[in-house]
Amino acid sequence: MPERPPAGPTTDNPPGVASADRRPRRLPLVLILGSLTALGPLTIDLYLPALPQVSADLHVSQAVTQLTLTAFMIGTAVGQLVIGPLSDTLGRRRPLVAGLAVYVVAGAVCALAPGPATLITMRLVQGLAGAAGIVIARAVVRDLYDGLAAARLLSSLMLVSGTAPILAPVFGAQLLRLTSWRGVFAALSLLGLAVLAAAAALLVETLPTAQRRPGGLAITLRTLRGLLRDGPFTGYLLTGSLGFAALFAYIAGSSFTLQRIYGASPQTYSLLFALNSIGMVATGQLNGKLLLGRFPSPPRILATGLTALLCAGTALILLVTTTHADLPWIAAALFLTACPVGMILPTTTALCLQRAPHTAGSASALVGTTQFLMGALAPALTGLGGQRTALAMATSVLGLALAATGCWILLSLRR
Numbered sequence: 001m002p003e004r005p006p007a008g009p010t011t012d013n014p015p016g017v018a019s020a021d022r023r024p025r026r027l028p029l030v031l032i033l034g035s036l037t038a039l040g041p042l043t044i045d046l047y048l049p050a051l052p053q054v055s056a057d058l059h060v061s062q063a064v065t066q067l068t069l070t071a072f073m074i075g076t077a078v079g080q081l082v083i084g085p086l087s088d089t090l091g092r093r094r095p096l097v098a099g100l101a102v103y104v105v106a107g108a109v110c111a112l113a114p115g116p117a118t119l120i121t122m123r124l125v126q127g128l129a130g131a132a133g134i135v136i137a138r139a140v141v142r143d144l145y146d147g148l149a150a151a152r153l154l155s156s157l158m159l160v161s162g163t164a165p166i167l168a169p170v171f172g173a174q175l176l177r178l179t180s181w182r183g184v185f186a187a188l189s190l191l192g193l194a195v196l197a198a199a200a201a202l203l204v205e206t207l208p209t210a211q212r213r214p215g216g217l218a219i220t221l222r223t224l225r226g227l228l229r230d231g232p233f234t235g236y237l238l239t240g241s242l243g244f245a246a247l248f249a250y251i252a253g254s255s256f257t258l259q260r261i262y263g264a265s266p267q268t269y270s271l272l273f274a275l276n277s278i279g280m281v282a283t284g285q286l287n288g289k290l291l292l293g294r295f296p297s298p299p300r301i302l303a304t305g306l307t308a309l310l311c312a313g314t315a316l317i318l319l320v321t322t323t324h325a326d327l328p329w330i331a332a333a334l335f336l337t338a339c340p341v342g343m344i345l346p347t348t349t350a351l352c353l354q355r356a357p358h359t360a361g362s363a364s365a366l367v368g369t370t371q372f373l374m375g376a377l378a379p380a381l382t383g384l385g386g387q388r389t390a391l392a393m394a395t396s397v398l399g400l401a402l403a404a405t406g407c408w409i410l411l412s413l414r415r
Contacts, residue, residue, distance in 0.1 A: 030153070032203050033140060034160025035195050036096075036133030039103070040076055041161065043130055043188055044069065044251070045168035048273070049266040050181035051255045057181065060116050066252055066379035067116075068123045073248070073379075075127020076134065077372035084135040084365035085220050088213050092136050092143070093205045099132025100196035107189035111182045131368075133195070138364050143206035163281070169270035176266055223362045233355040235411025237367060239302070240348030241374040242404035246309060246397050247280075247341040248375040250334055253382035253393030261390055262327040272331050276338040283342030298347050299413070305343030306405045312336035313398030320394045330390070337397055344404070345371075351412075 047068075055065040079099075087095045106126040113119040141153050175184050228234055258264040258272065287301060316333040319325040349367055356363035381396040 026153075028202060029140075029144075030156050030160055032198055033137040034157050036137040036199065037157055038161035038164035039133045039192065039195055040127075040130050042164040042168050042191070043107075043126065044072065045164065045273070046172040046175075046188060047181070047184055048169055048251065048255045049172045049176055049270055050184050052259060053176065054119075054181050058116050058119070062256055063380070064116055066382070067120050069252055069379045070376045071120045071124040072127040072130075073372045073376035075124040075129075076131045077127075077369045077376065079128040079131025080135040080365050080368045080372070081220075082128075083132045084139065084362070087136050087139055087207070091205050091207050091209070091212060092140055093200075093203065096132050096136045096203070097196065097200055099129045099136075100192060100199065102129035103132075104189050104192040104196060107185050107192060111185035111189065113182075127372075130192075134368060135365055138368075140203070140206050142364075167274070169273040173266040173270035220362070224366055227356055227363055227366060230355055232412045233352055233363075235407050235413075236348045236351045236355070237370055238407040239306070239404045239412065240345055240352070240367065241370040242400050242407060243306070243309065243341055243344035243348070244371040245374040245378045246313070246400035246404065247338060249378040249382050249393060249396035249400060250276075250337050252379035253390070253396070254334060257390040257393055258327065258330070262330060264327060272334070275331075276335050279335055279339040280342040283339045284346055285342075287343045287346050298351060301343055302347045302351070302408065305340040305347065306401070306408065308340035309337065309344065309401040310398070310405060312340065313394070313401045316394040317391075317398055320390045 051062075051065055054060075054068070055062055058065075083095050083099060103126055106122050106129060110119055110122045110126065113122060137157065141157070145153055172184055175187060179186075228237075254273065255269065258269050259266065264272065287305075312333060316330075316337065319329055319333055323329075352367050353363055378396060378400070382393045
């Protein structure tokens, strides 16, 4: 079982944390690491307004089209488990540069995909490679900072990376005015190339050779098994991951729901999506301030977020099944669905890492992988109801919120 955390953050530099004279300037570091963590969400959200066009162009159903999202999520989940331990052995730069290079090539192949099989396969590869930016960005923070300083830097990264889901659908909708969905993937490849160039030029190696650890499948599996045997850790892990899946059920289902059922144009949809993302980012920033020593009980914050998500899911079900609500009411319910996730995700991540102070790297990879695996299930769930009703999306949101609350109560709160 992982050891319990110390009473408070440390101020000295422990082994593995860089001294102040080795740390790069804060603003360039935040921008580079924020871009790396934002690349994954951007790859999802820039593509969302094009989902109906992909379905029509490739002559496939909504469920098949949403498998392109599922494949990317699975790739990102598995990639974090592979690349995270690999960066502990080889250093941060080499796996990062290699991952970004593969991401660029995979995006170009997606743009030229002749059919759904190729597109789904390349989205899987794109997710595997794009995971490098997510997991290595967190590892770099751990290399350079500790305690409260690391928490503050992670909060800053949330603000930078949180702009991706706000701007991406807007840019995606505008791109669709100029090009097809294939042009969206070409734009993603160019963006990946720009991030690769910036990281290669400006991000130095942050893990010295003397501090690298021998790797191996057996060691990795033994560490992960020890984490999962800790009941409260597993409870926080599942709670955050199911909350993320509820968010992704909204993300995956809203494109078809708002455009085909409620008549929103791609531009209107992108603006509504941006508004919801602003609400989630604002809630996340408020949550970050509370977690940085200004609120005595993070579990109480988690309870508030779960309650709000349950209420939003219930409201969405009622609007879809018992009323003839039009677009503004549905949009309001989706806004209230997105906001609580800004409280749930950072709180559960902080509580997970607090349970594993000496295995924070493996814990971080496990958190990210589980979140993306759970999120990968959401598009399949929302696609089961077809394209003529929003009930599948609403049911998925409420069901996943109930599951998240149940895991927290049974595995974490009771212990």
